[in-house]
Amino acid sequence: MIDRLAAALQFDQEALNLRHQRQQILANNIANADTPNFKARDFDFSKELSRAMDSGRPAGGGLALSTTAAGHIAGGGGSAPVGDLLYRVPDQPSLDGNTVNMDVERTRFADNSVRYQAALTMLNGRIQGLKSAMQPE
Amino acid sequence: MSMFSIFEISGSAMTAQAQRMNVTASNMANADSVAGPNGEAYRAKQVIFEARSQNGSGVGGVMVREVIEDPSPMRREFRPDHPLADDQGYVTMPNVEPVSEMVNMIAASRSYQANVEVLNTSKQLMMKTLTLGEN
Numbered sequence: 001m002i003d004r005l006a007a008a009l010q011f012d013q014e015a016l017n018l019r020h021q022r023q024q025i026l027a028n029n030i031a032n033a034d035t036p037n038f039k040a041r042d043f044d045f046s047k048e049l050s051r052a053m054d055s056g057r058p059a060g061g062g063l064a065l066s067t068t069a070a071g072h073i074a075g076g077g078g079s080a081p082v083g084d085l086l087y088r089v090p091d092q093p094s095l096d097g098n099t100v101n102m103d104v105e106r107t108r109f110a111d112n113s114v115r116y117q118a119a120l121t122m123l124n125g126r127i128q129g130l131k132s133a134m135q136p137e
Numbered sequence: 138m139s140m141f142s143i144f145e146i147s148g149s150a151m152t153a154q155a156q157r158m159n160v161t162a163s164n165m166a167n168a169d170s171v172a173g174p175n176g177e178a179y180r181a182k183q184v185i186f187e188a189r190s191q192n193g194s195g196v197g198g199v200m201v202r203e204v205i206e207d208p209s210p211m212r213r214e215f216r217p218d219h220p221l222a223d224d225q226g227y228v229t230m231p232n233v234e235p236v237s238e239m240v241n242m243i244a245a246s247r248s249y250q251a252n253v254e255v256l257n258t259s260k261q262l263m264m265k266t267l268t269l270g271e272n
Contacts, residue, residue: 023143024146026255027146027147028146030147030251030252031147031149031150031198031199032186032198032199033251034157034186034244035186035199036185036186080155085196087165095166109255109258112257115226117262119263120262120265120266124270127269127270
């Protein structure tokens with residue numbers, strides 16, 4: 001029962017998780033807009049989402065539990081970074097080697113925020129649907 | 138990456154940009170300081186930004202690596218009646234370039250604003266996430 005519930009929510013969960021990761025990466029691009037030799041990063045959302053759905057999140061990253069006895073389970077905590085973190089192709093290279101284009105980053109950030117909210121709304125709707133299915137008449 | 142590291146990323150950028158603005162303010166204030174504590178004219182300062190990396194993922198905000206002294210040559214003015222003039226009548230003035238300092242300040246404040254915006258948007262999204270599944 002519980003695993004079916006988890007499976008019903010998995011797609012929205014992965015989508016929300018990736019939106020959050022992208023939000024962080026774009027925030028990092030904006031934060032480093034004046035850093036010499038910083039290269040703007042991003043990832044292909046649809047590719048990462050289909051990979052997360054097919055084969056789970058990439059291993060590594062996040063905090064791992066330390067195992068001090070034979071019976072301990074190596075639990076992985078936190079979400080790993082995305083598998084394929086790409087570099088953005090600059091359309092106006094700057095002298096200091098920085099490839100952040102503030103306009104592009106800010107529009108992507110706004111776009112990603114709206115999509116994050118959309119994913120949130122969708123997940124909320126699914127939870128509401130499951131909840132109302134569980135209600136007695 | 139924790140859920141709240143986005144605050145750390147934008148926060149680090151705000152700290153760095155604020156430091157850049159501080160340095161600019163110091164440069165502007167000392168644009169005519171012919172003598173500092175070491176007896177020499179003030180040298181313009183510049184901050185060097187460096188991208189911070191968090192557990193190798195390349196996403197981790199920004200920090201000020203160091204504050205350097207501007208290596209450009211000092212300005213020399215011919216003022217023979219000045220008490221600090223050398224034997225040829227020249228006074229060594231700070232190498233502060235007021236125009237580029239103003240440009241620097243505007244750029245820093247715009248970057249700061251962009252990061253505040255990022256922070257606000259992210260905070261709103263987090264608040265919405267916290268009420269997920271209610272009502």
